[in-house]
Amino acid sequence: MATLAGAQTTPYAGANAWRVILEWLTTVDHKKIGIMYLWTAGAFGLVGMAFSLVMRTELAQTGTIISAETYNSIFTMHGSVMIFLFLLPVGAAFMNYSMPLQIGALDMAFPRINALSFWIFLFGGVLLTLSFAAEGGTASAGWTAYPPVTLDTASNAEPPGAGMDMWLVGVILLGQASIFGSINFLVTIFKMRAPGMTMWRLPLFTWTTLVTGLLILLSTPVLAAALVLGFIDRNGAEGAFFDPAAGGQPLLWQNLFWFYSHPAVYIMILPAMGIVSDVFGVFTRRPVFGYRSMVLALVAIGLLGFIVWAHHMFTTGGVFLPFFMGATFLIAVPTGVKMFNWIATMWRGSNIFPTAMLFSVGFLMLFLIGGITGVFHAAVPVDFALHDTYFVVGHFHYTMSIAATFGFLAGCYYWFPKMFGKFMNEGLGKLHFWLLFIGVNLVFFTQLMLGLDGMPRRINDYADNPGWELMNMLITIGAFVSAAGMMVFLYNVFYSLKWGERAGSDPWEGTTLEWATTSPPPAHNFDSLPEIRSERPLFDLRFGERLQDDPHYHVNGNGHGNGAGGVKTPSASAREEG
Amino acid sequence: MTALQRLWRTRIGRLTLVIGLVAMAQFALSGLLSAQVALPDAVTEQGEDIRALYLVIFAVGVIVFFIVEAMIIWVVFRYKRRSDDELPTQIGHNTTAEILWTGIPLVIVIVLFFASFFVLQDVQAGADEDDEVTVVDVQGRQWAWAFNYGTPLGTSLAEAVSNDPAETEIHLEDPSLVVPFMTLKLGIEHMRVVARTGDVVIVERAVNGTVPIRHSAGTEVMRSFNGTDTVAEGRLQAADNTPVLTVPIGQMIRFNIASADVLHAFYTPQFLTKLDAVPGRVQTLWVRITDPGVYESQCAEFCGRDHARMIYSVRALAQDEYDDWFENKAGSAPEPVEGDFGGEQEVEQEEGAVGNPVNGQNLFFAMGCNVCHGDQGEGLVGPTIAMTVVPLYRVVEQYREPLEAMTAFPPDQISDEEIADIYAWLQTVERPPVALEIPSKLAELIEAGG
Ligand code: HEM
């Protein structure tokens, strides 16, 4: 953390290194906490990527290099790390950093709880990582950990060891961190908005934070329940909850798990959607098309997200298929609305394409494939064929994994100047984009085809069927190309921290309030706030006068303000007293 | 000036060339991969329905993909900022457009929903009254498969269950479907089969849907019918002792899918369907196979260390060949594993790959295995090993590095091949009922019957 502390211009100029470290360790500043989330999650993301390279090396050809146990442990940790230690906390990083700035708040509603949730997250993550040292190794039943194979029961031939318990406890902790975080986000958005910032003037990223917070709050306790039951099952109850030999119900776990984990895929993708919405708004100089329908679509996705969990269980024979099929199909509609709105935002726009924008366009292209392949899975009979094959691996990577990652990378390029006062290097950024875009398509499109041909997921070796070795080799090549892209990114981060071009307070001609303060912002965020009359207060400031006669330009914003026009904002110092 | 250059001059020509090139690259790539963009052809009626549905969705998906992708590429290349102070239109919404792009997708998914719904009804419809039905019990185990060939529908336990919850003895015409210690969920009721003898099945019934806790450790699920095929080490490549499931074409086949331990899934890619094997449940999968052949298949739900090796193949025979095979199997007493596949040409067996049971029997006594495991492998000090369902390679491991009190046998004392011989013989000895821990009531019954 010393490097990033060094890059940050702290108010305590001349403070010695220890002082700086101590300051970061004890900080309750949402910006610092956000940055710490970002660094930790980024590091875990690299670890997760390393695991994927191990898998791809194993699968490049038939035959085995590592043992089945090792492979199972690696794919489990790849999934668990990527989801619980990379995607979820990266989302939390941006929500922490940007949301309070976007609504003109001084900090989160509960700054200390905010710090607590970061440290719980870190502890949970370390626990998961340490399980490599446990006897019997890590958990090895996938990130979904379906019992009874996770249990220590008589009928299970190779019961997992302490690593499984560490996984359960680790994920409970991570869930707890999420819950704390979500309450904080919600209260902050509801209670800490600057005067004039009505709900219909929230930037779209803040809206996604709100819906994400609700999803986390309502679903994570259910996961926690499942994890606690699982822990009891392994330590004393001998499977009474989930092992039928002891009177339990294995499908109960799946229901509880997916009741969380389906909303969780939206918890991961929604913040990314929020980022690209903001990015499109800035780099097209247009209002994000259909602001209200964007918000309604978000809410619809959030609501529908709670009634589709059993689409992960179509082949279990234990769910009422037509209902979950119908609800799943329906989700395609609000998702499509968002897609069309984004495209319409660029339509007739005055578009420029810095790296953040490239990644946002990449997001659209990847998410499009993810969404369409999702419709295949929604059709139950087709899912009977495709479930648990590489098709599903391709599908979920296209959506929640790689599309979300693209959204977050857009966020990195977009907010890096705000966080560190310097631009990321654009040349390296473009190289990063193209390597990653080509690499991931090679990986995941080929996985779709492999899945159609019937290759099951979670296997460490495969039959020598025609075409399979070639496809697997292509996937492996794609994985290494993607990894090369990420190395460029890593280099770019450190390069730019040190030698990056200085960025002023508003380097992109931003539209939302985070650009109304210095880069990096002072500890108290704002010295003064502009008048807030719309969801784009800075745009109004910059172009409002020129657009006065444009009939399409709404002075009160595209959510059509809540009646009254802008409220004059009192100075920051006045707000600090209040 | 070549023709190509001339073509390049016109706008339309350029477009044609570019599209042509892209299309060619696509085809080259897919040719290279012998790639599938569609599900493979199905060998079952139900699979054909699924494939048809897939193709409908695929067509819709491809159209939507190209339209939306074209829109994205269009706006990216068409609308660029020309000057620094350019200000684009500030149109922020358009009700008509928004209704259209909500409404059209809505209509599409509603249509797809109904299409999928009817196909779903179809593939789950099961047999008609006048259908001939073959019933096969499929049981997944870590990491093996047990297949149990039953009788026509109508004699299955489900239909023989009486409504009297106090009743614990059920009379079946043919109880071959029933596996001891299998738990059944029938309607809302759970019951556990304790044992069976003759045509009487003893069940434990649960009130309120829970089965009394009972660990079945030590009493492994038995394969109850002499029609059970070899359960062998699953291998990635179909080989000599891959578990083989033999079924007829043309008939409706009802697979009763169960699990002895953890989750597994019954997945034959050419059927274009799968169903999980969930411990504690018996679930039904219906197919009617249309093409004879051997279909490599594999467990599709993660089930622990050797999940990747849990393969099997489905051998679909013409009706008369199947009948011969079935007669042979049902009529014969326990027989060597060797000739057990009915000698059909589809399955290539390597000579000598399967153990020699006669040699195995001799070795069993010569090595003194009988001292601990009993003369019939029925278990004394050591556990019952007759008809073990533990895969061969794990038996070999047990010889080399025993888990429990057993003496270790290094390779110079007994070779892998010799262990395979013993293994083969063990498959032929019927597991004596006394080895089961059975309630005294049942013991009486057996006594009386025997
Ligand atoms: C280029 C980068 C990546 C490659 C090459 C890759 C590769 C793979 C492969 C091969 C599997 C299948 C393992 C198996 O079934 O045996 C897998 C599973 C998975 N991946 Fe990735 N992956 C990448 C990036 C990501 C990202 C960015 C995420 C999420 C943030 C992610 C999340 C997952 C999850 C959740 C699973 C499921 C694990 C399980 O089956 O339990 N992956 N990945």
Ligand SMILES: [Cu+2]
């Ligand atoms: Cu889901």
Ligand SMILES: [Cu+2]
């Ligand atoms: Cu399996």
